[in-house]
Amino acid sequence: xMMAKRSNDxxxxxxxxxxxxxxxxxxxxxxxxxxxxxxxxxxxxxxQKGDQPHGFYILLEGRITLAFPSExxxxxxxxxxxxxxxxxxxxxxxxxxxPIFSQAGVDSRVLxxxxxxxxxxxxxxCRLAKRMLAGISIRLHELISNLxxxxxxxxxxxxxxxxxxxxxxxxxxxxxxxxxxxxxxxxSQLNLTPETFSRVLHVLTESGLIEVSGRxxxxxxxxxxxxxxx
Amino acid sequence: xMMAKRSNDxxxxxxxxxxxxxxxxxxxxxxxxxxxxxxxxxxxxxxQKGDQPHGFYILLEGRITLAFPSExxxxxxxxxxxxxxxxxxxxxxxxxxxPIFSQAGVDSRVLxxxxxxxxxxxxxxCRLAKRMLAGISIRLHELISNLxxxxxxxxxxxxxxxxxxxxxxxxxxxxxxxxxxxxxxxxSQLNLTPETFSRVLHVLTESGLIEVSGRxxxxxxxxxxxxxxx
DNA sequence: TCAAAACCTTGATATTCGTCAAGGTTTTTT
DNA sequence: AAAAAACCTTGACGAATATCAAGGTTTTGA
Numbered sequence: 291x292m293m294a295k296r297s298n299d300x301x302x303x304x305x306x307x308x309x310x311x312x313x314x315x316x317x318x319x320x321x322x323x324x325x326x327x328x329x330x331x332x333x334x335x336x337x338q339k340g341d342q343p344h345g346f347y348i349l350l351e352g353r354i355t356l357a358f359p360s361e362x363x364x365x366x367x368x369x370x371x372x373x374x375x376x377x378x379x380x381x382x383x384x385x386x387x388x389p390i391f392s393q394a395g396v397d398s399r400v401l402x403x404x405x406x407x408x409x410x411x412x413x414x415x416c417r418l419a420k421r422m423l424a425g426i427s428i429r430l431h432e433l434i435s436n437l438x439x440x441x442x443x444x445x446x447x448x449x450x451x452x453x454x455x456x457x458x459x460x461x462x463x464x465x466x467x468x469x470x471x472x473x474x475x476x477x478s479q480l481n482l483t484p485e486t487f488s489r490v491l492h493v494l495t496e497s498g499l500i501e502v503s504g505r506x507x508x509x510x511x512x513x514x515x516x517x518x519x520x
Numbered sequence: 521x522m523m524a525k526r527s528n529d530x531x532x533x534x535x536x537x538x539x540x541x542x543x544x545x546x547x548x549x550x551x552x553x554x555x556x557x558x559x560x561x562x563x564x565x566x567x568q569k570g571d572q573p574h575g576f577y578i579l580l581e582g583r584i585t586l587a588f589p590s591e592x593x594x595x596x597x598x599x600x601x602x603x604x605x606x607x608x609x610x611x612x613x614x615x616x617x618x619p620i621f622s623q624a625g626v627d628s629r630v631l632x633x634x635x636x637x638x639x640x641x642x643x644x645x646c647r648l649a650k651r652m653l654a655g656i657s658i659r660l661h662e663l664i665s666n667l668x669x670x671x672x673x674x675x676x677x678x679x680x681x682x683x684x685x686x687x688x689x690x691x692x693x694x695x696x697x698x699x700x701x702x703x704x705x706x707x708s709q710l711n712l713t714p715e716t717f718s719r720v721l722h723v724l725t726e727s728g729l730i731e732v733s734g735r736x737x738x739x740x741x742x743x744x745x746x747x748x749x750x
Numbered sequence: 751t752c753a754a755a756a757c758c759t760t761g762a763t764a765t766t767c768g769t770c771a772a773g774g775t776t777t778t779t780t
Numbered sequence: 781a782a783a784a785a786a787c788c789t790t791g792a793c794g795a796a797t798a799t800c801a802a803g804g805t806t807t808t809g810a
Contacts, residue, residue, distance in 0.1 A: 358668050361750060366671050368664070380657035383650075389664050412650060416642060419649035420613075423642075426656050427610035433663040434598070434619050438588050440670050441596050441711045445767070473788065481671045483768060488789055504776085520591060675797070703758065713798060718759055734806085 300325050303401065307348050309376055309425060312417055324407040330354070330394040337378075339391045345404040346378035352398025355475070356390050367478040368436075370395070370471060380426050382408075395471070440481050443519075448480045449490045450515040453500070453507065463512045469505040530555050533631065537578050539606055539655060542647055554637040560584070560624040567608075569621045575634040576608040582628020585705070586620050597708040598666075600625070600701060610656050612638075625701070670711050673749075678710045679720045680745040683730070683737065693742045699735040 301322035304310050310318055327350070330336055336347070339359050347354075354371040368390060371377050381388055382405055412419050439448050456467040469476050477487035491507070494500045499515055501508040509515065531552035534540050540548055557580070560566055566577070569589050577584075584601040598620060601607050611618055612635055642649050669678050686697040699706050707717035721737070724730045729745055731738040739745065 358672050360672060366668075368667070380660040383653050383657040384661055386661065389661065389668065409650075412653075413646050416644075416646050416649060419646055419653065420639075420642060423649065423653060423656065424613050426653065426660060427613040430610040430656060430660045430663065431614055431616065431619065433660065433667060437598070437663060437667050437670065438596075438619065440667065442588050442590060472786085484788070485769085485790085486767060489767095492789085702756085714758070715760085715799080716797060719797095722759085 321407045326402045328400045330398045332396050336392040340387045343381045346382045348376045348401040350399040353395035356392050446490050450518045467507045551637045556632045558630045560628045562626050564624050566622040570617045573611045576612045578606045578631040580629040583625035586622050676720050680748045697737045
């Protein structure tokens, strides 16, 4: 994990992040003074469960997973962060130790925004506060959906649900889904073992609802998937 | 569900809510103009899954449960709101339909804060925005814990965890826990059937870790409970 | 205070999903 | 291009937890 880049480049990068797109340019420059760019290598841990948050992060490039650890290494991946997304804001506001850990899936570039840089800005710019409220609300909504899936739905329903979310538009009956990562990663996000995920795909294929070839899943009958949800 | 009280009384009630305790009195009075007090009877539904949010709520008195519905009525209770707590803020900011429904467990009094009342204030008072950020962050943190419990822990571990959270202080070995509601409500919050909950309590009793009498659980060996978590 | 309703427990059984193990396939590295 | 590593699938099995059913207990309320 190493530091890089001058302040000006950082200000430029920050401006491109949706969260800060409406912030006064001067304020962004001021904030950039406190921001560092980190390079995190594949497999490297950005923060551990139990670490104290000192700010939050924005992913510029690469892929970062947030996951619950487990003794036998059977981690459960909560979320896969993609470039342009921020993470860790809520834990920063709370000031409690991280309940999850974060790890780079591939070599990644991350902005580290210290708490001071943000709290100062929040006092000046209520729009930023509203944007952060919106951002955290989205997170919260996703967590609720995740929890519902986890506690109310069977494995096949969770997979079907994921495939439906990947539909290009509401009514489409046939479409291709390109899995965003290795199957075992996707399985973990659905709170499934790779074995169960594989078996579910098998069953859905047998039923003529999908066709699988590698990481591409061809949905043949979206309506049929919907019916699984009851 | 009926309306009641004059504006002045509402302003008074609002001031007592932690969220608004630092807001300028004049602003609270202005906000009170738009706020209604609702009376919700036991069993009545405040909002359904799928309804469009128009604001958020603060519970003054009573008990409100937030839950996922299910066809066969085997709902899963996500959270039990207690007096003084607010709910629905995040969904208001998102403007998406409620993913859960809310129901009064007993006759309750609720403040209905429409979106306009809050968004106006947010522009004026950044401290309120920060407080709301903190409030939503807490919610988010709880959801993460809930999801972790749900996907990483066994039934006995979830029960033990709940009993640990109810400890009066960190080190105490023996203490009484008064369940906040009927056992089947508590079971649902732990994502357990009442049957499984009952059996877990039985096992913990057999192991000499607890004693159960009605809704009071006497923890005999907090250290033993902790060891269950591994 | 008695009846009804809600709540809780216990047993038998079924289902879902995870674990373990082995073999095959694809991707990466040398 | 070969070797190694990572990834994926399949089968046999087991464990955890839900479901169904019945009976007991407590609470509510008429």
